[in-house]
Amino acid sequence: MTKELDTIVIGGGLHGLSAALYLARAGRKVAILERSWVGRHSSGGTAAGVRTLNRDPAEIPISLEAMDMWHRIETIVGDDCGFHAHGQFEVAEFEHHFPELEERYAMTRAMGFENEELIGRDELRRLVPALAPHCVGAIIARQDGAADPHRTLQAFRRATEAAGVTIYEGAGVIAIEQVGIDWRVRTEQGNFVAPTIVNAAGAWADKIAAMVGDNVEVGHKASMMIVTERIAPLLKPVVGVVGRPLSFKQTHQGTLLIGGGLKGKADLEAQRTFVDFTQLARGARAATDLFPAVDKVRIVRTWAGMESSPKDELPVLCLSPNASGVVHSFGYSGHGFQLVPVCGAIVADLIMQGSTSRQISSFKIDRLYKN
């Protein structure tokens, strides 16, 4: 099967969808090749936290732009994606944790960013009454929040298809070859040809990069989540804590969603993840210490989702220095959900103009080259 295409997007996660969406809206003929089905990996298992708080300074500019987009996400994909801006909090449990937050605050202010704010015990109490009384303060981003992952996936998929993109599910990419000025992409469903390629293959993006000659050292990460039974309304913001693996929130269905850097195991070959309950226990401990009222709440499900994660935990978002017309978009290291709308726009810039006005200089692929 050969198609007259401008761009082939490899990977049907949110980043692949978003890139395809912006390209198609700019008039490009685009196909998405997805090995399993849309949302099978990270994007279907995400906690969907929409967070600018505590990001690496290199990510803050694009994260702030993404945040503006989230606040008008309905105008972009035709659905509000279940996004609510109830804020993200990083709580200090003890006095000796507070200076760390103050330093962070001073640094972001010095760089000219105003999204983060320090609050003391009383304001924290007022905003999150369910929090254990020993907590002393927090750094917060009031404009942050969380979305509904499945609604987001559905909205991006629908918008992408409505923009004219064809999505091939069950079309895993096996090989990529150069033919003249074009790339021929071999899949389980036949061959596709186009002059440009977007590599948005998540945990397997290093394999795709290698197919076009970018041999990189990228780690992987299998983030784990806990979902509980539904309970009465407990809190609105997303709460994390200094020095412990925790991200704690309540969904609008009433279930608690607990994650935050808890790592499971992944078998990349088998495309399977494994939950590690010994690790998960640390998250449960943090949750019950911070919210004593949830001690008796029953866990209904747990899972792990895998994605690539470079050592510096920054994404790879750039033109390939080796392969002309290839753009990489991966390595989101467990916090790429929030960046989805802006990264789509950036990929479209790179494919169509070969450059972008956004600050992405820290996200080059050559920093990860194997010597």
Next chain:
Amino acid sequence: MSAATTARRYGLDVLVVDEQSSPGGQIWRNIEHLSGTPRMAILGKAYEKGLDVVNAFRASGAVFEHGTQVWQIEAGARAFMTRNGAASSVEAGHLLLATGAQERPAPFPGWTLPGVMTIGAAQIVLKSSDQIPSEPVWIAGSGPLSLLYAAQLLKAGGQIAGFLDTTPAGRVVEALSKFTGAAMNAPADLFKGLGWLLSLKRHVRFIAHVTEIEAFGTDRLEQIRYVTAKGRTATVAARLLLVHEGVVPTIHPTLALGCKHVWNIDQDSFAPGLDAWGETSEAGVFVAGDNAGIGGATAACLRGELAGLGVARKAGRISAAEAQTAAKPIRARLKRALAARPFLDRLYRPRQKVFVPDDHTIACRCEEVSVASVRAEIASGRPGPNQIKAFTRAGMGPCQGRQCGYTIARILAAAEGRAVPDVGLQRVRPPLKPVTLGELAALIDADQTP
């Protein structure tokens, strides 16, 4: 119990954990406490037989921990469990899953109303707390357990308002082709079933070949409407309706472990693929009992003995040749014990509506997802059980898809003209049983916290 008793004979250290408060499993639930009481007589001869098995198990030296829920198993093998509100984990060289069967979920309109319950649940109440419903009950269903419970209920002084037999017309004739094999090998079992049926027809209003059931009521069950194969429709008042459409293997634990499963056409269900010793595709993980495929109590015990031998063989406690010799007579008995199965499977094969219910039926009771909304999702081009789960929430509730897994697979298969084994079930995500945040948190020792 049988596997543990056998394994002990070869000197293995054995730990048996069970949710129940005493050994016996589903069939011999509570037997140690009922022994010598009048309830033994009500529950019948087959129940009484369990005492020998339990006594042998108690004498074997295997450690039995009651009231223990296993909620996660890792290959290799480590089991996480909760007992008395405290979580712990245990490591072992080999793992045997003898998790039995669960009642086949049989959704129909109104099945989630209070006042509708399964016969399995009613029988647990009878065995564990000597209670029977105080008013006349309606029974609707098919399969040996419905007949057995009806017989037990009458013996215990209960009343049956009516028995709606949902076994489809013509099944007897179909099943007869398998009858000779069955009758020659296991006459006692068959005649027992026939006896229940005849006595029931004598004492109770018996409606044959019921094709459709619907339960109505505002806050709880008030009425049942049923339709027979001949097209007769009737609506009757009812306070309690007990339903049952056979049993299927409990495969959540083996699914979660990633064991390979095979589709059993005769039993319309999946079961783990096993070697001759009951070992699954995951090394060191064994299965015995009804979760290996529905076979009944006798077969379960024999499969347990084989698995016990299999573990002893793998652990090097007996040679391969010794194991074969010891297994030979057990295999012969197992063959006999399973002889009546093809006949029973044919006879009690559920009607199509049990598998693919009407639109206005709830498919997933935890999240209250209707068959119609599952079909709508399929129509919009999301053709997999895991996608259906993500987009409708069917299977995301506390039962982890135990109730709706097959229904979703069937609806998908029917909509797309595919076979159920091609469609498959939703991925199982741990924990196997709900564990609380506090219990999980307690897994960490105090010194590990910051």
